[in-house]
Amino acid sequence: MQLRPILSSLRRHKLTACLLVLQAALTCAIVCNVVFMIANRVQRISVPTGMAENELSVIQSTGIEKGENPQARHTTDLAVLRAIPGVQSAVAVSYSLPLDQSESSSGLCPSKQALDRAMQLNSIEGSGCMEPAVYDGTPSLINTLGLRLVAGRDFQPDEYVSAGKPAVAIVTRALAQHLYPGKQALGQSMYDGDNYIRIVGIVDKLLRPNLRKPGVDDDSMIWPQRPDRAGVLYVMRSAPQDRERVLQAASAALLKASPSRLMDPKRMQTYTEIRAEYFQRDTTMIGLLIASALGLLFVTALGITGLANFWVQQRTRSIGIRRAIGATRGDIVRYFQTENFLIVSAGVLLGMLLAFVLNAVLMQHYELQRLPWFYLLVGALVLWGLGQLAVLGPALRAAAVPPVVATRSV
Amino acid sequence: MFGYYVDMALRSLKRSPVLTALMVLAIGLGIGASMTMITVLHVMTSDPLPGRSAMLFTPHLDPLPLDHKHRDDGPDPTDNLTWPDAMALLSAHRAKLQAAMAGGSLLLRPARADLRPFTVSGRYGTAELFALFGIPFEHGQGWSSGDDASRARVIVLGKTLDRKLFGSASGIGQTVRLGDSDFRVIGVTADWRPQPMFYADLSAQSFGDTDQFFLPLSAAVDLKLQINGNQSSWSKNDSGEPMTDAEMTWLQFWVQLDSAAQVQAYHQFLMDYSAQQKVLGRFQRPATEAKLYSLMGWLEHKNLVPTDVRLQLWLALGFLVVCIVNIVALLLAKFLRRSGEISVRRALGARRRDIFLQLGIESATVGVAGGVLGLLIAELGLWSVRRRPDDYAQFAQMDMSMLLGTLALAVVASVLAGLLPAWRACRVQPALQLKTL
Numbered sequence: 001m002q003l004r005p006i007l008s009s010l011r012r013h014k015l016t017a018c019l020l021v022l023q024a025a026l027t028c029a030i031v032c033n034v035v036f037m038i039a040n041r042v043q044r045i046s047v048p049t050g051m052a053e054n055e056l057s058v059i060q061s062t063g064i065e066k067g068e069n070p071q072a073r074h075t076t077d078l079a080v081l082r083a084i085p086g087v088q089s090a091v092a093v094s095y096s097l098p099l100d101q102s103e104s105s106s107g108l109c110p111s112k113q114a115l116d117r118a119m120q121l122n123s124i125e126g127s128g129c130m131e132p133a134v135y136d137g138t139p140s141l142i143n144t145l146g147l148r149l150v151a152g153r154d155f156q157p158d159e160y161v162s163a164g165k166p167a168v169a170i171v172t173r174a175l176a177q178h179l180y181p182g183k184q185a186l187g188q189s190m191y192d193g194d195n196y197i198r199i200v201g202i203v204d205k206l207l208r209p210n211l212r213k214p215g216v217d218d219d220s221m222i223w224p225q226r227p228d229r230a231g232v233l234y235v236m237r238s239a240p241q242d243r244e245r246v247l248q249a250a251s252a253a254l255l256k257a258s259p260s261r262l263m264d265p266k267r268m269q270t271y272t273e274i275r276a277e278y279f280q281r282d283t284t285m286i287g288l289l290i291a292s293a294l295g296l297l298f299v300t301a302l303g304i305t306g307l308a309n310f311w312v313q314q315r316t317r318s319i320g321i322r323r324a325i326g327a328t329r330g331d332i333v334r335y336f337q338t339e340n341f342l343i344v345s346a347g348v349l350l351g352m353l354l355a356f357v358l359n360a361v362l363m364q365h366y367e368l369q370r371l372p373w374f375y376l377l378v379g380a381l382v383l384w385g386l387g388q389l390a391v392l393g394p395a396l397r398a399a400a401v402p403p404v405v406a407t408r409s410v
Numbered sequence: 411m412f413g414y415y416v417d418m419a420l421r422s423l424k425r426s427p428v429l430t431a432l433m434v435l436a437i438g439l440g441i442g443a444s445m446t447m448i449t450v451l452h453v454m455t456s457d458p459l460p461g462r463s464a465m466l467f468t469p470h471l472d473p474l475p476l477d478h479k480h481r482d483d484g485p486d487p488t489d490n491l492t493w494p495d496a497m498a499l500l501s502a503h504r505a506k507l508q509a510a511m512a513g514g515s516l517l518l519r520p521a522r523a524d525l526r527p528f529t530v531s532g533r534y535g536t537a538e539l540f541a542l543f544g545i546p547f548e549h550g551q552g553w554s555s556g557d558d559a560s561r562a563r564v565i566v567l568g569k570t571l572d573r574k575l576f577g578s579a580s581g582i583g584q585t586v587r588l589g590d591s592d593f594r595v596i597g598v599t600a601d602w603r604p605q606p607m608f609y610a611d612l613s614a615q616s617f618g619d620t621d622q623f624f625l626p627l628s629a630a631v632d633l634k635l636q637i638n639g640n641q642s643s644w645s646k647n648d649s650g651e652p653m654t655d656a657e658m659t660w661l662q663f664w665v666q667l668d669s670a671a672q673v674q675a676y677h678q679f680l681m682d683y684s685a686q687q688k689v690l691g692r693f694q695r696p697a698t699e700a701k702l703y704s705l706m707g708w709l710e711h712k713n714l715v716p717t718d719v720r721l722q723l724w725l726a727l728g729f730l731v732v733c734i735v736n737i738v739a740l741l742l743a744k745f746l747r748r749s750g751e752i753s754v755r756r757a758l759g760a761r762r763r764d765i766f767l768q769l770g771i772e773s774a775t776v777g778v779a780g781g782v783l784g785l786l787i788a789e790l791g792l793w794s795v796r797r798r799p800d801d802y803a804q805f806a807q808m809d810m811s812m813l814l815g816t817l818a819l820a821v822v823a824s825v826l827a828g829l830l831p832a833w834r835a836c837r838v839q840p841a842l843q844l845k846t847l
Contacts, residue, residue, distance in 0.1 A: 016742050016746075066590075262526075262528070285718055295443070299436050299732060302736065303436070306433075309429070314747055
């Protein structure tokens with residue numbers, strides 16, 4: 001294929017060709033960054049919590065009976081919940097579950113010296129202390145949530161406290177490594193300012209109720225403290241298909257056990273719903289990003305087709321002449337395809353440059369990471385493919401121009 | 411001449427229906443996406459209290475110790491005032507009207523047997539709150555400063571809550587049991603829901619919520635009622651009385667100032683107050699840290715627009731730019747293809763500016779059609795935004811100014827897109843073109 005005639009014909013349509021190049025470049029730049037953002041969000045929403053997510057459902061209850069003993073209420077309620085057919089186990093927790101938003105966290109130091117260091121710095125940063133999310137709960141929390149114990153043991157019945165702070169805790173593997181880097185964390189005593197808390201077990205993973213930043217999202221601690229407030233969250237484990245039925249039965253059973261309580265219908269959910277709610281903005285954003293990327297590609301394809309159509313109409317006579325002097329249909333199709341390839345290639349080159357500029361701007365304002373180069377490659381391939389596809393129709397129409405056109409005057 | 415050009419434009423557009431449809435579709439998509447996001451942003455940054463907002467200001471003091479380090483991800487403690495500072499500003503009475511306030515959610519136990527207990531959120535405030543914000547009353551009135559002083563157990567209900575509790579007869583004189591105390595109903599306000607809730611602790615609540623009751627702040631402190639917003643304490647020792655502690659901020663404070671001179675005087679008063687507190691040893695930071703925000707200035711300072719919404723806006727505008735470039739290319743091809751026709755017109759005496767006008771009108775016609783399509787797409791977009799569970803989403807409605815803005819943007823965009831092609835087409839050499847015909 002000879003490039004010279006194509007180039008010289010493009011030179012005659014400099015402005016139009018430039019505009020098409022510009023459009024391809026802008027599309028390439030935006031689409032590369034949009035795809036990268038989609039990948040980031042997908043990664044964010046698929047973070048594992050460490051729990052048996054699809055087997056859990058929760059129900060919130062707040063006792064409003066005056067003078068009621070909350071812990072006695074919880075014990076009775078749990079017995080009622082466990083009696084529901086299909087419920088394998090049930091526990092009560094004070095605050096929330098991973099990705100459930102309301103969080104209790106507390107400063108925790110590997111040693112007393114580290115705490116002194118933190119006091120001196122007047123900041124937790126750089127002192128070796130961490131700020132893990134703290135989960136409490138009634139016995140068998142580990143089993144009910146389906147957490148994987150990788151070292152040590154679960155709490156023993158006599159370790160549970162009804163008021164005050166427990167003396168032992170189970171931490172996540174991430175928190176163990178952050179507090180005691182390079183050391184055996186099991187058996188160490190953490191200091192919280194008043195008390196020492198001994199690590200008796202390590203679980204593989206347990207996410208925070210609120211994500212902060214990737215490094216510390218998995219810093220959580222569980223301690224054997226029974227919830228002691230009137231408001232409590234009951235967590236039930238059942239087979240995935242039983243969850244809806246279990247929730248209905250649970251709300252009826254709890255109201256029967258004691259009608260003087262508040263149960264927010266919005267806080268009767270399966271864990272799948274809790275998770276979806278937490279990432280709702282991200283899923284909306286993913287949808288919008290996909291829609292805008294597709295929209296951009298669609299508009300660009302429209303532009304290429306529209307222009308190619310015009311050029312085919314405009315060049316009908318010269319196509320006829322070329323056919324008359326021996327060019328095959330394949331030659332004509334290839335001519336338009338090569339022309340399109342040249343334009344899109346120029347657009348892609350410029351687009352890669354723009355993609356990096358756009359990425360730099362986004363990095364500054366929206367905490368986006370640096371764009372990995374293979375996104376550019378994907379962007380280029382998509383645009384080349386799209387261009388070829390968009391030009392195919394007009395090119396075939398051009399190839400259908402009979403040589404006899406050459407002999408007619410316009 | 412204008413009508414003739416419009417007619418010519420329509421004829422020309424009809425001659426290549428597919429291309430015209432492509433252009434209208436492109437501009438419609440771009441405008442629709444952009445206007446959806448611009449409307450969302452417009453709603454989020456609009457004036458919550460038109461007419462009164464210019465007179466409302468919120469003072470801010472900085473009682474934090476010098477060595478206090480503020481966590482990036484936490485709320486700013488100086489967003490709110492401490493109890494002693496709020497009471498001092500209140501009793502100084504330097505503004506025309508002033509009120510301290512805080513939000514709270516309480517358990518309400520209805521007297522009616524057919525209603526189960528439920529939680530309601532409302533506001534604890536001082537007497538001038540109603541006059542300050544111009545909250546309209548349906549029945550009764552607010553409380554007096556005497557009630558503030560005597561910590562009276564009185565309450566003003568929102569219309570919706572009043573209806574729910576007492577049916578069609580207003581509940582004036584009745585009692586309502588909130589938390590563990592009885593309050594006597596002295597007034598019922600009409601529905602009043604400024605969006606965003608500028609006077610609330612904006613880090614805790616902003617869009618969507620409304621106050622269903624108002625009761626005296628002094629009574630709330632007396633009964634230690636629950637508070638909704640952030641309570642930032644930097645106290646090293648626990649006083650046991652957190653609400654009245656001098657080292658915990660939790661109160662919002664608003665004043666009405668009618669003139670620039672009053673604003674200036676009040677700001678000076680705040681700085682004098684800070685300086686005085688510094689002399690007394692309670693404040694450590696410079697007196698210039700005392701700030702006075704206007705209502706809109708405060709909203710801007712708090713930046714209520716989520717980064718995702720800004721990102722969506724930029725995405726939509728980027729999309730519009732690509733659509734415009736697309737249309738420029740298509741119009742250019744279209745106009746240049748008509749070189750012959752243009753040359754004939756030029757040869758018959760049409761000036762360049764006539765050609766320019768004719769082609770400009772043709773692009774504007776595409777713009778109007780694209781704008782109408784864009785409006786439909788934007789309405790569809792806003793409908794999908796309203797279905798999001800975000801608190802701001804339900805307010806995403808297009809008003810008249812946005813409606814006209816959409817059409818204007820579409821026409822401006824398409825005329826701009828037509829400029830370059832039209833200019834290029836005007837410069838066709840008639841002699842050259844006519845020769846080849």
